[in-house]
Amino acid sequence: MRTYDFSPLWRSTIGFDRLFDLVESAQRANEDNYPPYNIERVGEDRYQISLALAGFSPAEISVTAEQNAVIVEGSKPDEAKCEYLYRGISARPFKRQFNLADYVQVRGAAFEDGLLKIELIREIPEAMKPRRIAISGAPAGSLHQLEGKAA
Structure with a gap:
């Protein structure tokens, strides 16, 4: 697998730490x-x-x-050992992590018919949503006059 050196980007970027951490962890992950x-x-x-x-x-x-992130873990209690002629249904413990984007939240989880379903929703706060700014009919010079009075 090809690896990338992100050190030159660290010198010229600010605030992208999480993105680089995700990329580096994806490179290192021994995907199970x-x-x-x-x-x-x-x-x-x-x-x-x-x-x-x-x-x-x-x-x-x-x-x-x-x-x-949302982390799903599972483990079965130690049971009395029985003799399997063939074991195709795995019962090994697991831990799986899913990284979530900003503003993505877990809404709930349900287990049905052998499937665990986790519902996620992205809710962007009102302050982060784009909003339309009303344009007044005042002449351009009056805006500078108002700024001068405020100072």
């Missing part, structure tokens, strides 16, 4: 494909993560929402 999952867009600002968790019960799964 368990459990399998889907990420879907179900609306303009709505998303859903679905994880296939056959053999797990809701009590054996935990979902934790953090600042910009």
Whole structure:
């Protein structure tokens, strides 16, 4: 796998720390494909993560929402060992982390038919949304006169 050196960018950028950390962690990650999952867009600002968790019960799964991440962990209690002739349903412990963009929040999670579904929504605060500025009919010179009086 090709690796990239981001040090020249650190000298000339400010505030992109999180982006570089995400790229570097993606490069270092030894991607484990368990459990399998889907990420879907179900609306303009709505998303859903679905994880296939056959053999797990809701009590054996935990979902934790953090600042910009959602972490799903699962583990089965130690059971009496039985003799498997073939074991195709994995029951190994797992931890999967999904990094979230700014303003994306976890709305809820549901477990149904062996699928854990996590609902996400992006809610941009009103102060961050674009807004239209009304233009008054005053002449351009009057704006400078008002600024001079305020100073």
